[in-house]
Amino acid sequence: MARDRTQDKTEFAEFVAARSAALHRAAYLMVGDRSLAQDLVQEALTKTYAAWPRLHDKGNAEAYTRKAITTTAISWFRRKGWSHERSTAEPPEQATTGHADRVTQSAWLWECLMALPVRQRASIVLRYYEDLTEAQTAETMGCAVGTVKSQVAAGLAKLRQQLGEDADLLPLDTLTTGR
Amino acid sequence: MTEKLKNLLHDRASAVDFAVPDVDALTRAGDRRRRRRAGAVVAGGVAVLVAVGGAVVLPQLVGGDDSPQPAGTPAPPPALTWASGQTLHGPDLPGGQVALQHDVRAYVRTSTGFVLADSDGTVWSLVDGAETRVGSTDARAPHLVSDAEGTLAGWLDDTSGHPSYVVLDQSSGDTTTYDNQAAGAGDPAGPGSSPYFYAIDGHTAYWRDARGAVATDLDTRKATVIDSPAGSDLDITAVKLGLIAFNGERGTSIGTSPADAVHLKGSFGGPGAFSPDGRWFTEDADEAKLWDDTTGQRVKLDLEYNFASGYGWLDDHTLLVLGQDGWQDKLAIVECHVPAGDCSPAQTGLGSFHQLAKEGFALPVGSRMGQ
Numbered sequence: 256m257a258r259d260r261t262q263d264k265t266e267f268a269e270f271v272a273a274r275s276a277a278l279h280r281a282a283y284l285m286v287g288d289r290s291l292a293q294d295l296v297q298e299a300l301t302k303t304y305a306a307w308p309r310l311h312d313k314g315n316a317e318a319y320t321r322k323a324i325t326t327t328a329i330s331w332f333r334r335k336g337w338s339h340e341r342s343t344a345e346p347p348e349q350a351t352t353g354h355a356d357r358v359t360q361s362a363w364l365w366e367c368l369m370a371l372p373v374r375q376r377a378s379i380v381l382r383y384y385e386d387l388t389e390a391q392t393a394e395t396m397g398c399a400v401g402t403v404k405s406q407v408a409a410g411l412a413k414l415r416q417q418l419g420e421d422a423d424l425l426p427l428d429t430l431t432t433g434r
Numbered sequence: 435m436t437e438k439l440k441n442l443l444h445d446r447a448s449a450v451d452f453a454v455p456d457v458d459a460l461t462r463a464g465d466r467r468r469r470r471r472a473g474a475v476v477a478g479g480v481a482v483l484v485a486v487g488g489a490v491v492l493p494q495l496v497g498g499d500d501s502p503q504p505a506g507t508p509a510p511p512p513a514l515t516w517a518s519g520q521t522l523h524g525p526d527l528p529g530g531q532v533a534l535q536h537d538v539r540a541y542v543r544t545s546t547g548f549v550l551a552d553s554d555g556t557v558w559s560l561v562d563g564a565e566t567r568v569g570s571t572d573a574r575a576p577h578l579v580s581d582a583e584g585t586l587a588g589w590l591d592d593t594s595g596h597p598s599y600v601v602l603d604q605s606s607g608d609t610t611t612y613d614n615q616a617a618g619a620g621d622p623a624g625p626g627s628s629p630y631f632y633a634i635d636g637h638t639a640y641w642r643d644a645r646g647a648v649a650t651d652l653d654t655r656k657a658t659v660i661d662s663p664a665g666s667d668l669d670i671t672a673v674k675l676g677l678i679a680f681n682g683e684r685g686t687s688i689g690t691s692p693a694d695a696v697h698l699k700g701s702f703g704g705p706g707a708f709s710p711d712g713r714w715f716t717e718d719a720d721e722a723k724l725w726d727d728t729t730g731q732r733v734k735l736d737l738e739y740n741f742a743s744g745y746g747w748l749d750d751h752t753l754l755v756l757g758q759d760g761w762q763d764k765l766a767i768v769e770c771h772v773p774a775g776d777c778s779p780a781q782t783g784l785g786s787f788h789q790l791a792k793e794g795f796a797l798p799v800g801s802r803m804g805q
Contacts, residue, residue: 264457264461267457267460267461268457271454271455271457271460272454272457275452275454275455276452276454279450279452280447280448280450280452281447283446283447283450283452284443284446284447289450289452292450292452293452293453293455296452296455297455297460300455300460301460301463301464302464303464304460304461304463304464304465305464305465307464329751361442361445361446364439364442365442365446372771372774372776374771379439380443383439383440383443384440384443384444384447397749398748398749398752399512399513399514399526399748399749399752400512400525400526401512401514401525401526401748401769401780401781402748402749402752402769402780404525405769405778405779405780406778408778409778
């Protein structure tokens with residue numbers, strides 16, 4: 256048993272060293288705050304290590320941690336009411352130049368992304384940053400595929416509405432994907 | 435163009451540096467969590483009573499481990515479905531729909547598949563696209579029950595003139611008939627109490643016998659009287675993780691017994707549904723209504739339909755609502771997220787209620803629409 260635990264710790268340490276940077280980056284996109292992202296990854300990795308003996312295929316560890324990050328982020332935002340606060344907050348003032356430089360565009364899109372409800376933001380991050388399929392995103396978020404579709408569509412629609420003339424930043428083809 | 439959003443996400447993410455976490459601290463915390471889990475008395479969610487200021491208030495659900503399940507378990511059938519005629523529809527069904535060999539008057543979902551009743555009163559089990567006849571029920575007013583998070587479904591079989599409750603384990607295909615309780619344990623046809631199958635919650639069935647509403651352990655067949663006498667079909671409208679929704683003169687109350695049940699403010703009673711974790715309750719009404727079961731308070735939903743009725747759940751935090759603007763307008767199925775209350779269409783253009791009623795429209799609630 257002691258040997259198994261030592262082996263678990265060794266494998267887990269290798270996993271953390273290899274993947275923690277990528278996990279932090281995804282967590283940061285979901286919560287928009289460096290310190291909160293660190294807390295989120297720490298919590299998710301603790302859950303992952305606690306579940307390590309049940310992860311028969313250690314190749315699933317990253318998917319498990321990503322799921323823990325996502326569901327924990329949604330849970331934290333829900334408990335603290337951040338989702339409501341942000342979703343009802345006024346969007347940031349729109350850039351007026353229309354063709355502002357890339358830095359301005361990035362900052363503007365970031366602000367709009369952070370103003371989305373956490374589920375919409377998480378689904379967009381998983382689909383467009385992590386490049387997960389709708390089915391993988393649904394598995395990660397612990398919801399139905401249909402929910403992912405509607406969350407992504409609603410999130411992109413809000414972004415597009417807020418971006419106005421900068422709406423070409425968004426993958427327009429996705430907006431027309433209906434059911 | 436379509437790459438811009440991705441590029442911006444990658445640029446923003448890569449601009450922030452993070453230190454490698456302290457693995458020793460993580461493993462120590464993980465070990466503590468393992469020990470706590472091993473010592474936990476609860477498995478999954480159970481209902482406990484919470485005493486505040488000397489008064490027993492609404493049961494609160496105590497979750498077990500909220501860590502995600504490792505991959506590898508088969509996906510349950512989708513929650514967002516509807517039936518029209520001989521077709522089961524759903525965006526997450528293979529090809530968006532399943533052609534059936536029989537019409538659907540009522541149906542329910544389990545973690546394994548669907549259980550359907552046709553216009554002849556025949557009950558069918560649908561697993562992986564294959565239909566199997568599993569029993570019979572009232573053709574005029576079919577009524578099925580299930581635990582959507584479990585494998586059991588049930589119905590009342592009165593076709594032989596001797597009413598009996600039937601429970602199907604959809605994982606094995608086995609059906610069990612409960613018509614031979616010991617004397618005093620209940621005769622479903624007894625005087626003063628017509629038989630009615632209220633709900634299945636895990637391995638406990640709630641139905642009515644001569645003594646009133648009873649909870650029957652389906653493994654031991656031991657029955658416990660919950661409410662006596664039970665007078666109408668809506669004495670118990672839903673059960674989840676031991677929490678019971680009681681329907682009374684004031685509307686719906688929620689608790690583990692009528693004595694500790696807490697009234698839901700603004701409820702008028704009627705069929706309802708708990709979220710899978712039991713935290714939320716919705717009531718079937720012309721206006722979509724949602725309550726937080728831990729407080730009994732209403733949760734506001736941001737809906738703009740003239741008619742809207744909550745009827746089921748996609749997951750712990752996503753309520754399904756049937757919405758319609760006017761009698762001739764097409765129905766929509768709407769997802770509402772709790773507790774934020776924001777809603778968005780999940781499926782639109784289903785046809786008008788009038789039109790669908792002609793075709794035979796059903797949602798996975800176990801009864802005919804309008805029944």
